[in-house]
Amino acid sequence: MNIGDVAERSGLPAKTIRFYExxxxxxxxxAAxxxxxxxxxxxxxxxxLGRARTLGFSIEECRLLLELYEDKGRESAQVKALAEDHLKAIDDKIAxxxxxxxxxxHLVQCCAGDDRPDCPILDDLAQPSQAPGRDAHRA
Amino acid sequence: MNIGDVAERSGLPAKTIRFYExxxxxxxxxAAxxxxxxxxxxxxxxxxLGRARTLGFSIEECRLLLELYEDKGRESAQVKALAEDHLKAIDDKIAxxxxxxxxxxHLVQCCAGDDRPDCPILDDLAQPSQAPGRDAHRA
DNA sequence: CCTTGACCTTCCAGTATCTGGAAGCCTTAT
DNA sequence: ATAAGGCTTCCAGATACTGGAAGGTCAAGG
Structure with missing residues (x-):
């Protein structure tokens, strides 16, 4: 198979496949x-690889997963640990x-969004020395 | 103020400040x-900038926000539109x-995670031609 | 045989946002 | 004088591709 075929069948762009090589x-x-x-x-x-990437695993994680996949004597605990780490990373990101x-x-809701210049969003960003909109949740 | 002072007071690393310049x-x-x-x-x-970045605005969005901030004749609608776009991007990302x-x-839950090689996670990743774990939600 | 178009090749650059490190100058204190 | 610490610039690296240029290959049509 040439790269074009593989690209189509795997769903990955040819560029990406070359990069993976x-x-x-x-x-x-x-070929000759x-x-x-x-x-x-x-x-x-x-x-x-394509499926692992859509699950958000990094390239290096994919490399490990591939190694585990090909190692028929692997311990599933290793795979699970990798997946759990990634799951936690996803959870952190979501949070x-x-x-x-x-x-x-909250800020968007507070902003009139009309032709006047007053803007609570900018005001919040300009607050000196405190986390931006840190009480938005309580508001 | 030298860069070290500004770094400390703004909370941004000196490296980042140089980059922003x-x-x-x-x-x-x-100085001389x-x-x-x-x-x-x-x-x-x-x-x-630091606060806008913690809200996830890109550098280019920050640049626009800064321009709007300094333009005392801005229309708050512009700021709000920018924030709403970003809000939507965040929502997409979260989804x-x-x-x-x-x-x-789901996959993690299915994996025994012991010393045996059988692993539903790897099995799922190896599924030919379908989205990975696409029925996980129904399971 | 020649051309045309689709495919393939490599290599370089750019995206986004810093971060680390090297080599070297400036300042302050001892 | 020297040493520590802060400052400078510039280059490289991380992440995961993506686009484009210049050029080789192949199959079909005239």
Whole structure:
């Protein structure tokens, strides 16, 4: 298979596949003309990577997952630990975004949004030395 | 004020402040010895930037906010529109993370996490041609 | 045989937002 | 005089691609 086929079947852009080869995630063979020649196992790996990426795993985490996947003697505990770490990272990120969201939503609500210059959003950002809109939740 | 003072008072690392100068967000003066010399207004701007950044605004959004802040004839509608756009971006991001979280949490729960190699997480990632764990929510 | 268009190749640069480090000058205190 | 600490600039790296330029390859049509 050429890169175009693999791109279509894996759902990953050809550019991304080349990038994954650069960083050693896949090692396709080469045809006589210099074109990359992908085996089914390469396609399989790429699809695996694509799905791991949509779950938000970093490239390095994907690399580990792939290693575990290929190690038939792995302990599932290792996979689970990796996934749990990632889950926690996601939870942290969500918490952070929700905090931003709460503050911002409050500010937006307070702003008239008309042709006058008065703006509680800017006022809040300009508050000296305190977390922005830190009492938005209580408001 | 030298950069160290401003860093401490604004809560931003000196490195970041230099970077903000590079991209034109602040324009401190220079003392005879070449050191950056910050006015109160520079400190004020940096603090504004720091708070806008903690609310998740991008640098370019911060640049616009700063312009609006300094334009005493602005219309608050512009600020509000910017904030609303950002709010929507945050909501989208949260939705995406929650979807990941749901799938991943389900998989983690299914994995024994012991010394055996069987692992539903890896199995799911290896599923050919379908979104990973796409029925996790129903499970 | 030649051309055309679609594919493929490599390499370089840019995105976003810093962060770390090296090499070296300035200031202050001892 | 020297040492510590702060300041300067510049380069590189991290993350994960993405776009584009310049050029080789291949299959089809005339």
């Amino acid at each position: 650069d960083i050693g995630l896949v090692k396709p063979m080469r 003309n210099g074109y990359r020649s992908f085996r089914d196992s390469d396609l399989h790996k790429l699809a695996f 952070q975004l929700r905090s931003m969201r709460a503050t911002l939503a | 590079d991209i034109g967000l602040v324009k401190p003066m220079r 010895n070449g050191y950056r010399s910050f006015r109160d207004s520079d400190l004020h701007k940096l603090a504004f 995406q993370l929650r979807s990941m979280r749901a799938t991943l949490a």
